[in-house]
């Protein structure tokens with residue numbers, strides 16, 4: 001089944017996701033326990049920044065990124081070329097539910113990683129099972145995803161909260177789970193892996209930090225991607241949805257304003 005990808009893949013959206021990547025990758029890498037010579041598969045590799053960051057993290061790490069959307073995959077290769085890293089990662093076309101691997105590759109990876117993939121899939125367990133099939137015995141599957149309900153801002157902004165709830169509903173309308181992040185250890189277990197670690201990477205911040213404006217744009221533009229689906233399905237009117245987006249921009253000027261936005265991660269070991 002092909003599901004509409006909620007973030008789309010137009011250039012503006014790609015640039016936003018690239019900025020988000022730069023901000024998040026340090027936190028992601030700090031919990032991946034990468035070592036020289038590892039063989040890594042990155043499922044749903046998108047624009048490839050985290051796949052390239054993994055490859056750069058230690059000598060001799062070989063990374064294959066698997067991406068279903070050709071525009072995203074082409075974008076990943078262009079960004080890699082522009083950064084002088086054209087050969088660093090192999091970006092392979094394919095579906096995370098049916099990984100495009102040879103018989104030799106299947107069951108051979110030290111680490112299979114997927115970030116912000118499962119929230120876009122109606123059957124995330126099928127993807128985790130496919131990842132479990134790709135990793136070697138004793139290897140790890142590392143998942144990172146949002147639980148949008150853990151998102152919190154202070155002081156409160158009720159108009160934004162209403163739009164954020166509608167954004168979450170847009171995931172459900174597509175058959176996806178906006179709270180998948182909290183369920184990662186359970187998914188690992190159900191896929192036959194042994195959950196071993198879990199935690200949070202901070203994607204929040206407070207007014208006064210250098211990237212505050214960028215963080216606000218990221219959050220507003222992320223919520224905007226759910227606007228069409230949420231308003232067409234009558235979750236909120238367009239005016240109500242937009243009132244939340246506008247309120248967030250005004251709220252961002254509040255002295256002492258802060259956003260608490262943890263990204264959930266969990267890791268399972270293949271017996």
Ligand SMILES: C[S@@+](CC[C@H](N)C(=O)[O-])C[C@H]1O[C@@H](n2cnc3c(N)ncnc32)[C@H](O)[C@@H]1O
Nearest residue numbers: 044045046067068069072094095096115116120
């Ligand atoms: C939000 S992006 C995350 C990209 C990257 N993992 C990161 O953390 O920066 C999700 C990516 O998963 C891709 N994707 C969605 N469903 C997929 C599937 N079934 N198989 C492979 N890729 C998929 C999308 O096209 C998109 O590029």
